[in-house]
Amino acid sequence: MVAAFVCGGCGVVWLAANHSQWLPLFFAVPGSLIVIALNLAGLGLSVLARRQFSRSEPLGVVWTLVALAAACHLAGGVLWQVEGQGWQRLRMVLAGPVQSLLLVAGLAVALRIYRRTGLQGRPQFADWLPMGVAAGFTAWEICDFLRGVPGAPVSFEQAVVLANIPLLSLLLIEAVLVRRFSLRMGGGLIAQCWGAFTAAILVTFAGEVTVWLFAHSPVPVPLNATSWYVWFLASAFYALAPAYQVEACRRASV
């Protein structure tokens, strides 16, 4: 569904290269609807995954945190449609640092579970590339901020972005490690669950980098629109991850 939407959207972008007024309409109506639907599916599936575990089980803690992060993600998608500076600031905080912090905590517990099983491996060469990019981007962003006009007031938006980028980088590093550990075990349903999480976080990070790139260099609108699609993919991957966990538990219980 998301692939069809992305392909259709690309077609619209291509057709509308000389009619850029179509683009906001395309993203404002069907785009918003599909993001909210995906975020809602992600929240529902995360709650279902949470219900497979008791309170005392470590993965139950992970899915509680992931479900809360999914609720923040959904709130962000809904608040995007609401006008008013206050609502937009709330959206930025919820779908930014709060969501990232919850996922960082959740993946930290997941990493600890892998370590307890004794099945964790070492990061491979391919893992260091996204982790290096994440660390480099964070360092660059912080330096860029510090190089700004001394004494200039920090805007609310700047503060939120500065809080979110390091969390997102940490989240990406955790996701790559969890993915490596699960890949080492093979390609079962649990591995696919963490693979979907890694893809979601990778796409979210790529979106942040693209936004930053386009903010620092003027890009024509049709080309700029290509960066808008990553958020659909991120929402789809966030919904897919708990679906694999629920399916694994369902197959075991049948």
Added chain:
Amino acid sequence: MHLDAGTLAAYGDGELSEPAAGRAARHLKTCPRCAREAERIRGERELSLAADALFRLQCVPPADGLERVRGCIQEWLRSATGAGGAMPASSAAELRRRIGAQLELYFGSETAALLEKVAPSRRPPDNPIAAVEPLLTAFLGRKAASAAIRRILEEGEGRPSLAPDAA
């Protein structure tokens, strides 16, 4: 001079006195006929214990399933392997195959081999289920892990028995 069936069964159950068990063990090392007979008796006993354990598993309520399953498995393995004995090779191979199939579905094809390599100190001898149970519980939850372990032990359509004669 061969050991009679009663002595072999008592040896398998760990009921012989220490000197008698020592004599029986020394005899079994040198007498292939008695060793075969001891293996056959152990297989028969294991089959009846497995049937008993499976009957109990079918009565497991979902709320405390894993604890009950764990208890049944431990009791079954303790009885099946006897005092210091080991599960017959054919049964162990079938059990490992079933465990491998379940692990492959949930975690991946390498998991069974990884478990053999990385956690020898954590794995009780002759109890492969004890090695996979924490993994299944951690990633699937107690309820689903209990059902997965039950599936490993249960005989179903097209599944060979864990007993050596039928495997």
